[in-house]
Amino acid sequence: xxxxxxxxxxxxxxxxxxxxxxxxxxxxxxxxxxxxxxxxxxxxxxxxxxxxxxxxxxxxxxxxxxxxxxxxxxxxxxxxxxxxxxxxxxxxxxxxxxxxxxxxxx
Amino acid sequence: xxxxxxxxxxxxxxxxxxxxxxxxxxxxxxxxxxxxxxxxxxxxxxxxxxxxxxxxxxxxxxxxxxxxxxxxxxxxxxxxxxxxxxxxxxxxxxxxxxxxxxxxxxxxxxxxxxxxxxxxxxxxxxxxxxxxxxxxxxxxxxxxxxxxxxxxxxxxxxxxxxxxxxxxxxxxxxxxxxxxxxxxxxxxxxxxxxxxxxxxxxxxxxxxxxxxxxxxxxxxxxxxxxxxxxxxxxxxxx
Numbered sequence: 001x002x003x004x005x006x007x008x009x010x011x012x013x014x015x016x017x018x019x020x021x022x023x024x025x026x027x028x029x030x031x032x033x034x035x036x037x038x039x040x041x042x043x044x045x046x047x048x049x050x051x052x053x054x055x056x057x058x059x060x061x062x063x064x065x066x067x068x069x070x071x072x073x074x075x076x077x078x079x080x081x082x083x084x085x086x087x088x089x090x091x092x093x094x095x096x097x098x099x100x101x102x103x104x105x106x
Numbered sequence: 107x108x109x110x111x112x113x114x115x116x117x118x119x120x121x122x123x124x125x126x127x128x129x130x131x132x133x134x135x136x137x138x139x140x141x142x143x144x145x146x147x148x149x150x151x152x153x154x155x156x157x158x159x160x161x162x163x164x165x166x167x168x169x170x171x172x173x174x175x176x177x178x179x180x181x182x183x184x185x186x187x188x189x190x191x192x193x194x195x196x197x198x199x200x201x202x203x204x205x206x207x208x209x210x211x212x213x214x215x216x217x218x219x220x221x222x223x224x225x226x227x228x229x230x231x232x233x234x235x236x237x238x239x240x241x242x243x244x245x246x247x248x249x250x251x252x253x254x255x256x257x258x259x260x261x262x263x264x265x266x267x268x269x270x271x272x273x274x275x276x277x278x279x280x281x282x283x284x285x286x287x288x289x290x291x292x293x294x295x296x297x298x299x300x301x302x303x304x305x306x307x308x309x310x311x312x313x314x315x316x317x318x319x320x321x322x323x324x325x326x327x328x329x330x331x332x333x334x335x336x337x338x339x340x341x342x343x344x
Contacts, residue, residue, distance in 0.1 A: 071270045078143060078145075081149070082142075084150070085152070085153040086120055086149055087254055088157065090117040090120065
């Protein structure tokens, strides 16, 4: 018989949110860093890198979040989903703007 | 305005919505850990549909952007974001086993968050169609309807009504459904001065989307009215 699930800890939810937002920021930062070396192909690198980064982040959040919700710390798993979605609404555009600014400055 | 202005207000809107939601949960004494699932459902559904909701906007599929283009450059849509958030809650309820009505917990949060988030639109987007009214915002020498200011005023008014009526209207989801219906009507009307592209029958895409959703909303209102007349229990057991 499966033991009853542990209660959802608010602190764990916030930790998950922080991790997901950090993931968004890392994606934006990595793309921005990669742009410095891209030269004339910066536009393609911007789009390709940004999309790839977000795809990897999405896969990581869905996998880790689902596993955590089903088998581990539910709060952390739910927090990952909340942070990913909130970051999706707000942060990619900020990151995109940062990258465009970097390209323009080159 | 700097490019980040819009996003700052969107972020502020999210934060305000979160605070108002938490306050409403506390006020109604609806503490339940499964509400976290619902919050995740709202945000994931809203974020995905808000970003991809305008993807299939042409009946000729060849005219639509690729998924990657839509993700990177496509328009964000509040209406499809709301629809996605609604679906997200339904999925989250199914997954978590939470059965109680939750719309009234979210309604004030949505109104408050939209009022703040739309400030970003007001400051960064083309406001509306040309107007001779004295309150027009002049862009490129042409006074235009401040359609986002109208929307901010609507959400603030709706928030006030929701707060004033929440202790009097106790039928579950009545406030939320009323708010959605009010916003749908308001948004349909304000689209005439928003300046969005007219695509068919003199209507914009958001208006057509609202017309498509109207039967669902009407059905929901009808169900609520029937429940009210029948005097059904006010709260579904969790």
